Structure formats: structure tokens, C-alpha cells
Amino acid sequence: MQIYNTLSKRKEPFRTVEPGKVGIYLCGPTVYDKAHIGHMVGPVIFDCIKRYLTYCGYDVSWVVNITDVDDKLIAKANERGITMLEVAEENIADYNENLTALGVDQIDHFPRATECMDEIIAIIASLVEQGFAYESEGDVYFDVGKDGEYGKLSNRRVDAMQGDGGGAAARKRGLADFALWKSAKPDEPSWESPWGKGRPGWHIECSAMSKKILGETFDIHGGGLDLVFPHHENEIAQSECCHQRPMVTYWAHNGLLRASSAAGKVGGRGERETDAADEGGKMSRSKGAGGLADLIASQGGERIRFFLLRTHYRSTVLFNEPAIEEAGTGLESFYRFFKRYERVTGNSIFELDLPKTRVEGEIDAGSNELLADVVELRNKFLAAMDDDFNTGGAIGELFELARRLNKYCDDNDLEASGQPSDQVEPFVRGAATLRELAAVLGIFTQEQTTSGGDELLGQVMQLVIDLRTEARANKNFATADAIRDGIGPLGIVLEDRAGGTDWSGGEDNALDGVMQLLIQLRQTARAEKDFATSDTIRDRLAEAGVTLEDRPGGTEWSRG
RNA sequence: GGCGCCGUGGCCAAGUGGCUAAGGCAUCGGAUUGCAAAUCCGACAUCGGCGGUUCGAAUCCGCCCGGCGCCUCCA
Numbered sequence: 001m002q003i004y005n006t007l008s009k010r011k012e013p014f015r016t017v018e019p020g021k022v023g024i025y026l027c028g029p030t031v032y033d034k035a036h037i038g039h040m041v042g043p044v045i046f047d048c049i050k051r052y053l054t055y056c057g058y059d060v061s062w063v064v065n066i067t068d069v070d071d072k073l074i075a076k077a078n079e080r081g082i083t084m085l086e087v088a089e090e091n092i093a094d095y096n097e098n099l100t101a102l103g104v105d106q107i108d109h110f111p112r113a114t115e116c117m118d119e120i121i122a123i124i125a126s127l128v129e130q131g132f133a134y135e136s137e138g139d140v141y142f143d144v145g146k147d148g149e150y151g152k153l154s155n156r157r158v159d160a161m162q163g164d165g166g167g168a169a170a171r172k173r174g175l176a177d178f179a180l181w182k183s184a185k186p187d188e189p190s191w192e193s194p195w196g197k198g199r200p201g202w203h204i205e206c207s208a209m210s211k212k213i214l215g216e217t218f219d220i221h222g223g224g225l226d227l228v229f230p231h232h233e234n235e236i237a238q239s240e241c242c243h244q245r246p247m248v249t250y251w252a253h254n255g256l257l258r259a260s261s262a263a264g265k266v267g268g269r270g271e272r273e274t275d276a277a278d279e280g281g282k283m284s285r286s287k288g289a290g291g292l293a294d295l296i297a298s299q300g301g302e303r304i305r306f307f308l309l310r311t312h313y314r315s316t317v318l319f320n321e322p323a324i325e326e327a328g329t330g331l332e333s334f335y336r337f338f339k340r341y342e343r344v345t346g347n348s349i350f351e352l353d354l355p356k357t358r359v360e361g362e363i364d365a366g367s368n369e370l371l372a373d374v375v376e377l378r379n380k381f382l383a384a385m386d387d388d389f390n391t392g393g394a395i396g397e398l399f400e401l402a403r404r405l406n407k408y409c410d411d412n413d414l415e416a417s418g419q420p421s422d423q424v425e426p427f428v429r430g431a432a433t434l435r436e437l438a439a440v441l442g443i444f445t446q447e448q449t450t451s452g453g454d455e456l457l458g459q460v461m462q463l464v465i466d467l468r469t470e471a472r473a474n475k476n477f478a479t480a481d482a483i484r485d486g487i488g489p490l491g492i493v494l495e496d497r498a499g500g501t502d503w504s505g506g507e508d509n510a511l512d513g514v515m516q517l518l519i520q521l522r523q524t525a526r527a528e529k530d531f532a533t534s535d536t537i538r539d540r541l542a543e544a545g546v547t548l549e550d551r552p553g554g555t556e557w558s559r560g
Numbered sequence: 561g562g563c564g565c566c567g568u569g570g571c572c573a574a575g576u577g578g579c580u581a582a583g584g585c586a587u588c589g590g591a592u593u594g595c596a597a598a599u600c601c602g603a604c605a606u607c608g609g610c611g612g613u614u615c616g617a618a619u620c621c622g623c624c625c626g627g628c629g630c631c632u633c634c635a
Contacts, residue, residue, distance in 0.1 A: 029634095226630070398583090406599055495597050
């Protein structure tokens with residue numbers, strides 16, 4: 001296994017500080033506002049990283065911090081007339097909901113800056129004592145000039161750094177010095193310290209919290225590429241000057257998302273003048289990015305997760321809704337396969353017992369051709385993940401695996417009843433492998449909740465299907481096709497199979513649309529004096545609790 | 561100005577020295593179907609441009625063109 005390290009700018013073999021154990025720290029949000037999708041990139045990829053390392057047998061501890069004290073939180077609280085804590089609570093709740101929706105459930109520790117004040121003050125005090133930091137009018141600053149290695153992560157030299165030192169320039173010895181502790185103004189939230197009432201600077205809490213939970217040296221530190229400088233540069237400076245030893249073995253930074261209104265659209269090249277302002281620009285709260293909750297509601301968390309994982313985590317991702325929908329189209333083919341699995345075996349694929357580790361999942365293919373292919377695809381998947389967590393490449397293998405299993409189904413006619421178990425068994429084993437690997441990516445972890453699940457629509461659809469089946473049996477294809485065509489615009493698709501007809505889809509207005517179709521079919525039947533059919537429609541609907549009322553202007557339906 | 565990233569088929573995207581350049585979406589054929597849908601089979605790129613290193617490069621080096629990021633809060 002190898003991991004790209006921002007510090008060395010190359011992939012390095014993975015070695016843990018402690019045998020068998022991995023400590024991961026990911027910079028989480030500053031909770032002054034709602035999250036946007038860009039905030040989810042890190043959590044999603046690190047969720048996979050933890051899943052994968054665990055799968056490979058490591059004992060992983062993953063920390064995501066919450067920065068709940070900061071200038072922006074204070075400003076927001078004043079603006080809204082509530083406390084800083086209330087602002088934080090609100091946005092933490094939002095953040096957690098987003099994580100849950102995207103299937104991020106591997107985080108072990110969620111420390112908050114305000115709960116680690118003792119540790120923060122202890123580190124600052126130690127830095128002052130060792131001469132790496134100095135107090136100035138109630139503030140404490142890190143003396144960048146005292147750190148000979150400053151700039152090693154972001155590849156910068158102190159003397160090449162511009163900057164005017166910000167508003168506190170007068171209190172600093174060097175313009176690049178940064179605040180470890182800020183003295184409190186009269187009405188601001190504050191904590192007692194050796195330097196008077198105040199609050200921590202932005203970077204110090206990560207040094208304190210990572211030390212508290214993971215130790216002075218831990219394995220992987222993650223965050224967005226935009227945090228390399230100054231945030232992580234300053235973290236290294238603080239921690240390493242304080243402890244005199246490396247802070248982190250691997251610095252892993254994810255690429256940033258960019259908003260794009262055009263990417264993903266077919267034929268969108270070169271024609272149109274766009275407002276460059278909202279085209280391709282980096283996402284950020286200050287530019288009004290947001291609406292993650294809405295996005296999740298319209299697209300679904302798993303689609304978004306899958307969309308993010310299709311691209312390698314270090315790449316920039318051009319993000320827009322059509323692109324997510326396209327990813328969703330690919331996802332659906334897996335769910336169709338899962339239904340097929342159920343038709344073949346009679347069991348849900350979600351009830352399979354899955355291998356929990358890489359070793360457990362190994363397969364002895366023997367002379368079985370299907371299993372030989374499964375083994376090969378599984379190995380390719382693992383090789384991709386071993387190479388800097390290449391989830392995009394790994395997903396490609398998942399598609400291949402699904403195709404191979406579908407082909408096996410076709411070739412052996414597995415959907416026909418009574419197929420010999422020695423043919424079904426390898427298929428089940430292959431399907432289990434598909435889910436085993438998908439679980440590493442945190443997808444297909446549970447059965448899709450049939451959205452909304454209007455029971456009545458299901459009953460009505462069964463009636464529609466029965467009517468159509470009868471029409472087909474009578475070779476009345478005109479009626480059969482009229483039904484399919486009438487239902488198509490509602491987003492409902494019919495699939496005829498040996499065992500019967502399946503339906504799927506259905507937009508919000510589908511129920512009324514289907515009812516209108518039935519009413520029309522009934523009208524046609526009555527016009528043709530086919531009263532058996534028209535009565536069947538009325539009776540079956542009555543069973544489902546629907547009343548039809550024939551009026552001069554037409555027929556109306558209502559739920560009884 | 562300093563530091564850095566990227567440019568692979570219509571779109572998205574793996575691959576970073578060596579078999580016929582993964583996969584997804586879209587499109588076009590074929591099998592299958594009463595017709596469809598789904599599924600399977602097949603078609604579809606020589607890797608921004610030029611030059612260099614090498615037996616051999618999309619993959620390494622140089623230059624050029626074109627996108628983008630950081631240097632200020634930011635995942």
C-alpha cells in the first residue's frame with residue numbers, strides 16, 4: 001500500500017507509527033454556517049480510507065475536529081443575537097445530518113475546541129517557555145523566525161512571504177508570525193489563561209486535539225488542499241517545535257470542488273457566453289455556496305457519495321447536478337442487478353453475510369471460470385485501493401464485476417427455476433464479493449428505501465399490469481402498448497419477464513396519471529361494450545379504496 | 561511576483577516507461593423481446609502542440625499553447 005504525501009510530494013509506502021494501528025486526523029468544519037458540498041469531500045474519502053484500512057486489518061482511530069470558537073462564530077452570534085454556542089450547535093447538527101446522509105459513519109472522535117481548552121493552553125504555554133512563542137499585549141504569537149523548518153509543507157520560504165501582518169501587525173515581531181492566543185474584547189466569549197482572558201488562534205486547536213487523542217506523532221493528517229497553507233503549515237510548526245518530533249507521517253490533502261453549470265452537459269463546448277463569475281469558480285461559503293441539504297434531498301446521499309468517489313480524491317472535481325445524475329444512472333445498474341440476484345436466489349442480496357476483512361474475502365476459485373474472473377477483478381480493485389486509495393479505478397472494477405455476473409446469469413439462464421446449486425453457488429459467491437468490495441467504499445450498505453412508497457400506487461400498478469397481461473395474452477398489442485405508452489411519461493417503466501412484469505420509477509404526479517389512464521381504459525372498454533373489463537377496473541379499484549364517479553364532464557376518482 | 565496543479569474518445573474518468581490505452585454516461589450496430597425495458601455482444605480515442613531522452617513514452621526532460629488553485633477566511 002502506498003499513500004501520497006504532501007510533505008514529500010510523492011507516494012510513499014505505508015508504514016504505521018505503531019504496528020497494526022492507524023491514527024487519522026481530519027480537519028473538520030468551523031461551524032459558523034451551514035455546510036456546503038465541498039465540506040463533504042474530505043469526510044467521504046476519509047470514511048473510505050478508514051473502511052479500507054480496517055478491512056486490511058488495521059485498528060484505526062479517526063478524529064474529525066469541530067472548531068466552535070472563532071471570529072466568524074462570534075460575528076454570526078452577534079448578528080443574530082444568540083450565543084456563539086447556539087450558533088455552533090445549530091451548524092454541528094446540520095453537519096452531522098449531512099454526514100449521515102452521505103453514509104459517513106466511521107468517525108471515532110469529534111472533539112470540539114471549546115472542550116479542549118486546557119490542552120490548548122498547555123501547548124501554548126510550552127511554546128512560550130521553549131522560546132518559540134511570545135506574549136504581546138495579551139496576545140500570544142508564534143515566532144516563525146525561530147522555526148528553521150517553517151514552510152516545509154507548503155514549500156515556502158519565510159522571507160518570500162508577503163503579507164502585511166494583518167491588523168495585529170504592530171504587536172508582532174515578524175509579519176509572518178501568527179496568533180496562538182487572542183486577548184478578548186469586553187463582550188467576547190473568553191477563557192482564563194496565563195496571558196489573561198482570551199481565546200485560541202485558529203491553528204492551535206488542531207495541534208492540541210490531535211495530541212490529546214492520537215499522540216504527538218500519528219499516521220495520517222487530512223484536509224482540503226486549501227488548508228496546506230497557512231493552517232497545516234502552522235500546525236506542523238506548533239506541534240513539532242513543542243514536541244521536538246514529527247507530528248504526522250503522511251499529509252493527505254483532497255482536491256477542491258469547483259462549481260460548474262456546464263460540465264456534464266452534452267455538446268456544451270465553446271458556444272455560449274457565460275457569466276464567468278459563477279462558472280468554474282471555487283466553491284466557498286463566501287461565494288454563496290450552500291444548499292447541501294437541498295441537494296441531498298433532490299439527489300440522495302448515496303449518489304453524491306458515488307459521484308465524489310468516481311474521481312481520485314486529489315483531483316479537482318467539477319461539480320453540478322447533471323453530473324451527479326449521470327453518476328446516479330450508473331448506480332442504478334447495480335440496483336437492477338441486485339433485483340436480478342433476488343429473482344435468481346429468492347433472497348435479498350443485502351442479507352448476505354459478507355467477509356469483513358481482506359483475508360476473509362479471499363476465494364479459492366478452483367477450476368471455476370466465473371470465480372477465476374471474480375478473483376481477478378477483486379485483485380484489481382484491491383490494487384487500485386492500495387495505490388493511494390484510487391476509488392475511481394476501484395469503481396471501474398465494480399462495474400466489470402457486475403457485468404461479469406450478469407453475463408453469467410445470461411449464459412446459464414439462472415433466472416429459470418430449478419437451476420442446479422453448483423451453478424448458483426459461484427454466482428452467490430461472486431455477488432457477495434461485489435458487496436464486500438462496495439462496502440469498502442461505503443456504498444450499497446443497505447437496501448434502498450423505496451422512496452415515499454405510496455402503497456396505493458403499488459396496488460393500482462398491479463391492476464394496470466394485470467390488464468396489460470390479459471391484453472397481451474389475447475394478442476391485443478394495441479391496448480398493451482397504449483398502457484406502456486401512457487405510463488411512460490409518468491416516469492414508470494415496465495419490464496416483461498418470464499415470471500411476470502415488473503414496474504419501477506414513478507414521479508410525484510404518477511398516481512393521478514395512472515388513474516387517468518385507467519379511467520380512459522375503462523371508457524374505451526365501455527365504448528366497446530366490454531363490460532367485463534370495465535367492471536374489473538371499477539371493482540379492483542374499489543378493493544384498493546378508490547371510488548370512481550361517472551359525471552357528465554368525465555370520470556373522477558377519489559381515495560375512500 | 562512567489563509556490564503548485566491540470567490538459568486522455570461527444571461528456572466524465574482510470575492509467576504515470578513496455579501486451580490490442582480500464583470503466584461510466586451518451587451514440588450507433590447486433591443478440592434477445594409481439595413491441596419495449598433490462599441484460600449480453602460489438603463499434604467508437606494514440607493520450608493539448610513541438611522537440612528531446614530511451615530498444616520502447618500518454619507516462620521522464622525542455623519549450624510553447626490552454627485551463628485552474630494557493631500566497632487573505634476557507635474542506
